[in-house]
Amino acid sequence: MKIANDSAVPVYTISGAEARPLPEWLVQKRKRSLKQDPEFANRVELLQDFEFEEASQCVRVSEDGDWVMSTGTYKPQIHVHNLPQLALSYSRHTTCLNQTFRILSSDYRKSIHLQSDRLIELHTAGGKHYSVRIPRFGRDLIYDRHSAEALIPSVGVNREGLGEVFRLNLEVGRFMKCYELDVGGDDGTAVGAGSLQGGVDAGSVNTGAIAEDSHSLTAFGTSLGTVEFWDPRSRNRVGILSAPADAFEGRSAISALEFNRSGLELASGSSNGLIHLYDLRSPVPLLKKDQGYGYPIQNIIYLNSSTSSRAQLSEPKILTSDKRIIKIWDARNGEHWTSVEPAVDLNHVEWCKDSGMLLTANEGRQQHAFFVPQLGPAPRWCSFLDNIVEEMAEDPNDPNSFGKNSAGEVYDNFKFLTMPQLQQYNLDHLVGTTSLLRPYMHGYFVAQKLYEEARLISNPDLWQEQRDKSIKERIEKERESRIRGNKKVAVKVNRRLAERIQEREDKAERKRAKRILERGGDDDMVDVDAAPAVDDGEVEGEVKEAKPAGGVLNDPRFARLFQDQDFEVDEFSHEFQAINPSTKLPKGLTAVEEEMLDERKGSSDDDKSSDSEAERVHAVRKQPTDQIDKNRISNPSYKKSGHRRQDGPQMVVSSSANNKNKKQGQSRDKTFGSRVSKLNDRRAPTRGGTTTVVGEREISFIPEKKEKRRDGDGSSGQRHDRKKEKDRRSASNNVFRNM
Numbered sequence: 224m225k226i227a228n229d230s231a232v233p234v235y236t237i238s239g240a241e242a243r244p245l246p247e248w249l250v251q252k253r254k255r256s257l258k259q260d261p262e263f264a265n266r267v268e269l270l271q272d273f274e275f276e277e278a279s280q281c282v283r284v285s286e287d288g289d290w291v292m293s294t295g296t297y298k299p300q301i302h303v304h305n306l307p308q309l310a311l312s313y314s315r316h317t318t319c320l321n322q323t324f325r326i327l328s329s330d331y332r333k334s335i336h337l338q339s340d341r342l343i344e345l346h347t348a349g350g351k352h353y354s355v356r357i358p359r360f361g362r363d364l365i366y367d368r369h370s371a372e373a374l375i376p377s378v379g380v381n382r383e384g385l386g387e388v389f390r391l392n393l394e395v396g397r398f399m400k401c402y403e404l405d406v407g408g409d410d411g412t413a414v415g416a417g418s419l420q421g422g423v424d425a426g427s428v429n430t431g432a433i434a435e436d437s438h439s440l441t442a443f444g445t446s447l448g449t450v451e452f453w454d455p456r457s458r459n460r461v462g463i464l465s466a467p468a469d470a471f472e473g474r475s476a477i478s479a480l481e482f483n484r485s486g487l488e489l490a491s492g493s494s495n496g497l498i499h500l501y502d503l504r505s506p507v508p509l510l511k512k513d514q515g516y517g518y519p520i521q522n523i524i525y526l527n528s529s530t531s532s533r534a535q536l537s538e539p540k541i542l543t544s545d546k547r548i549i550k551i552w553d554a555r556n557g558e559h560w561t562s563v564e565p566a567v568d569l570n571h572v573e574w575c576k577d578s579g580m581l582l583t584a585n586e587g588r589q590q591h592a593f594f595v596p597q598l599g600p601a602p603r604w605c606s607f608l609d610n611i612v613e614e615m616a617e618d619p620n621d622p623n624s625f626g627k628n629s630a631g632e633v634y635d636n637f638k639f640l641t642m643p644q645l646q647q648y649n650l651d652h653l654v655g656t657t658s659l660l661r662p663y664m665h666g667y668f669v670a671q672k673l674y675e676e677a678r679l680i681s682n683p684d685l686w687q688e689q690r691d692k693s694i695k696e697r698i699e700k701e702r703e704s705r706i707r708g709n710k711k712v713a714v715k716v717n718r719r720l721a722e723r724i725q726e727r728e729d730k731a732e733r734k735r736a737k738r739i740l741e742r743g744g745d746d747d748m749v750d751v752d753a754a755p756a757v758d759d760g761e762v763e764g765e766v767k768e769a770k771p772a773g774g775v776l777n778d779p780r781f782a783r784l785f786q787d788q789d790f791e792v793d794e795f796s797h798e799f800q801a802i803n804p805s806t807k808l809p810k811g812l813t814a815v816e817e818e819m820l821d822e823r824k825g826s827s828d829d830d831k832s833s834d835s836e837a838e839r840v841h842a843v844r845k846q847p848t849d850q851i852d853k854n855r856i857s858n859p860s861y862k863k864s865g866h867r868r869q870d871g872p873q874m875v876v877s878s879s880a881n882n883k884n885k886k887q888g889q890s891r892d893k894t895f896g897s898r899v900s901k902l903n904d905r906r907a908p909t910r911g912g913t914t915t916v917v918g919e920r921e922i923s924f925i926p927e928k929k930e931k932r933r934d935g936d937g938s939s940g941q942r943h944d945r946k947k948e949k950d951r952r953s954a955s956n957n958v959f960r961n962m
Contacts, residue, residue: 231561232551232560232561232595232597232598233561233596233597234561234562234563234593234594234595235596235608236563236591236592236593237269237592237594237608238268238269238270238273238589238590238591238592239565239583239585239589269309269592270291270304270306270310270311270592271309271310272302272311273304273592274588274590275293275296275300275302275588275590276296276297276298276588277295277296277297277588278296278297278570278584278587279293279295279584279585280294280296280322280570281321281322281323281324281570281584282294282573282582282583282584282590283324283325283326283573284575284576285328285329285331286326286328286329286330287329287330288306288576288602288603289305289306289307289330289604290304290306290312290326290330290331291303291304291306291582292304292324292334293590294324294336296320298316299316299317299319299320299321300314300315300317301314301315301336301346303315303331306602306605307604315346315350317336317338317344317351319338319340319342320338321336321337321338321339322337322361322364323336323337323363323571324336324337325366325373327366327393332347332348333347334346335364335366335393336364337361337364337375341356341357341360342354342355343355343356343375357375359387360377360379361389362377362428363375363376363428363429363430363431365431365432365441367439367441369435369439369455370392370455371392371394372393372399372455373391374389374390374402374431374441375388375389375391376427376428376429376430376443377389377427377428378425378427378428379427380406380425380426381401383403385404385405386405386426386427386428387401387402387403387404388401388403388404390402400458402441402443402453404428404443404445404451405447405449405451406426406427406428406445406446406447407426407445407446425446427446428443428444428445429444429446429476429477429478430443430444430477430478430479431443431444431480432482434482436484436486437482437484439455439456440452440453440455440482440486441453441454441455442480442482442489443480444476444477444479445477446477447476448465448468449464449465449466449477450463450464450466450489451463464489464501465506466491466493467508475493475494475495476493476519477491477492477494478492478493478494478520479492479519479521479522479523479543480492480523481523481524483525483527484527486503487502487503487504488500488502488503488509489501489503490525490541491523492520492523492543493519493520494519494520495517495519496514496515496516496517496518496519497512497514498511498513498514498520498523498543499512500512500554510556510557511557512552512557514543514545514550515550516545516547516548518545518546518547519545520543520544521546521569521570522542522543522544522571522572523541523542524541524542524543524572524574525539525541525554526539526540526541526551526574528576529577538553538555539553539555540552540553540598541554542572542581544569545569546568546569546570547564547568547569548562548563549562549563549564549565549581549583549593550562551598561597563581563593565585565587565591566587567585567586568586569583569584569586570583570584570585570586571584575602577599578598578601578602579594579596579597579598579599579601580601580602580605581594581595594608594612596609597636636670636671637661637668637669637670637671638668638669638670638671638674639666639667640666640667640669640674641665641667642666644666645669647681648674648677648681649677649681650673650677659673714785715785715786716784716785716791717784717785717790717791717792719794720792721776721785724774724775724776725776728775728776
């Protein structure tokens with residue numbers, strides 16, 4: 224979805240963004256190349272196959288709003304889309320190009336088509352039902368529902384030199400007497416039976432309109448620039464309206480007509496791009512509007528809601544289009560509201576009633592679909608467009624959003640209120656009684672004008688509260704500018720050092736700000752008072768080096784101290800702890816934690832170099848105990864049992880006598896003689912053990928000599944001598960070792 228214009232009212236292009244049709248092979252190649260494009264992947268395909276091979280001629284929406292029928296070329300065909308399914312229902316080919324058509328039923332089942340070969344075709348759901356040929360080429364097709372007649376304005380004149388509007392009665396099944404209009408003859412001078420039929424500058428009846436909702440008068444626009452009104456009940460002309468003449472070109476032909484819902488106002492479009500609004504009670508136009516390009520006006524649509532209450536709230540607007548641009552403007556004063564100019568020429572524009580959706584038939588391959596959120600909500604068959612447009616408007620980073628930071632402008636005519644808020648403004652009695660409150664999710668959309676009036680009535684002091692709030696916000700903003708908040712330190716290494724420096728600078732800044740406030744806010748006076756006296760010994764030409772404005776952290780001379788890994792300060796080193804004895808370091812690290820800490824320190828990259836050592840120790844201690852090798856002597860469970868880590872193996876000698884003394888515990892010999900007598904009573908050591916003074920013992924280890932085993936002396940659990948067993952084959956690869 225893209226915004227099709229840059230005016231105050233956004234128009235979103237839902238489909239038809241590609242301007243000119245591309246070859247089929249090039250389109251497929253482009254689609255394959257755009258698979259990785261996020262914009263192409265997030266595109267919105269509103270209707271399946273909403274396109275023709277070359278161009279489209281006409282598009283119309285059924286009365287029930289569930290079907291769209293469009294005609295196009297080439298080959299001549301008719302497409303019918305099922306809107307709730309967002310899919311193409313069927314495609315039908317015809318023998319000739321379609322000029323225009325009308326849907327006769329409330330859905331797609333009955334339609335009448337004006338072909339370019341003077342054929343009038345009647346189609347049903349099963350196909351073409353009947354066709355009839357008219358005497359001359361038709362210019363337009365109008366259907367009168369009250370009399371069930373199809374009116375076909377035609378080109379050329381009859382024997383009396385009058386233009387004709389053919390009447391085909393669909394109920395009776397035959398042609399009725401034609402409406403005869405003054406069109407000025409073929410060439411403006413030759414009038415009568417000998418005039419050419421359809422020659423150059425031939426007079427014609429170009430278009431027509433019926434006031435179905437009011438007096439049912441039928442209006443026809445001619446090539447002379449006049450509008451004739453006919454009463455279908457009496458089949459007589461009731462009036463003629465002449466368009467004002469142009470000072471340079473004279474009168475131009477009427478190319479488009481449309482009645483207002485009231486029936487008292489008529490809009491006419493001419494072939495030179497001018498639109499006039501008339502009151503039927505006066506021949507003088509109420510308003511004149513120029514389309515701007517000079518092309519004939521093709522469509523005029525009054526954008527009135529079918530709901531009377533909503534139509535009273537909304538401002539009346541008119542849509543006019545030629546082959547270059549679609550314009551929507553105010554019907555009261557002619558002010559421009561919004562416009563959209565597609566890249567291809569337009570043939571027909573259709574408005575989905577009570578919504579902001581516009582469908583077009585154009586010369587491009589794809590048919591266009593435009594969505595104007597401020598004109599109305601999305602139709603019920605594509606209600607998801609409201610959420611998409613709202614998200615786009617609230618996203619300031621979206622290049623296709625309307626107005627940066629313009630959240631909520633999609634529904635600027637409504638205010639969302641919950642039920643407690645409605646009760647606060649005394650609007651809860653309107654729920655279910657008027658369309659001014661539209662239910663949505665857990666609340667209601669309230670008309671903006673009604674909300675403003677209710678808020679002022681419920682709170683008369685609202686203006687004073689808003690003024691006090693703005694004053695308070697202004698004071699808070701000034702206070703924030705005086706005292707600076709905490710600044711985030713962005714460094715790679717030595718983060719703790721940078722934080723200490725930043726804290727020291729912030730403390731000095733707060734003291735300076737306090738002195739400024741005490742002095743009355745004069746920065747110069749504080750600087751003069753704080754400036755030191757100049758010594759007599761200083762040289763007059765010497766300039767004192769000033770401190771950097773941003774402190775040490777922003778000084779380029781110390782930049783590498785906080786960026787380069789080589790300048791990192793190891794706070795766990797002996798030198799650092801000797802200089803800073805008050806540094807708080809974690810105590811009681813196990814050997815595994817020290818080894819893992821060293822490994823982390825050696826393998827850390829530049830991104831993690833800013834982490835403090837305390838965080839690393841915390842990370843090591845947070846590791847689960849099952850990741851630590853339990854077989855190593857540095858295991859915490861091993862140390863808890865009373866063992867200590869030692870550099871090498873240590874032998875501990877114990878004897879049964881010592882264990883016996885430990886068991887006795889409290890029974891100790893008090894005299895020296897008793898101790899000696901007990902020592903004499905003990906046995907001598909088994910091997911080289913001699914007892915000296917009390918508490919000492921000498922132990923000697925005598926190695927045992929290995930004795931050769933006898934041939935006959937052997938047990939079942941010992942190995943046999945393989946040299947004497949010649950019949951057994953050795954399993955070793957080196958068979959020469961035993962030779």
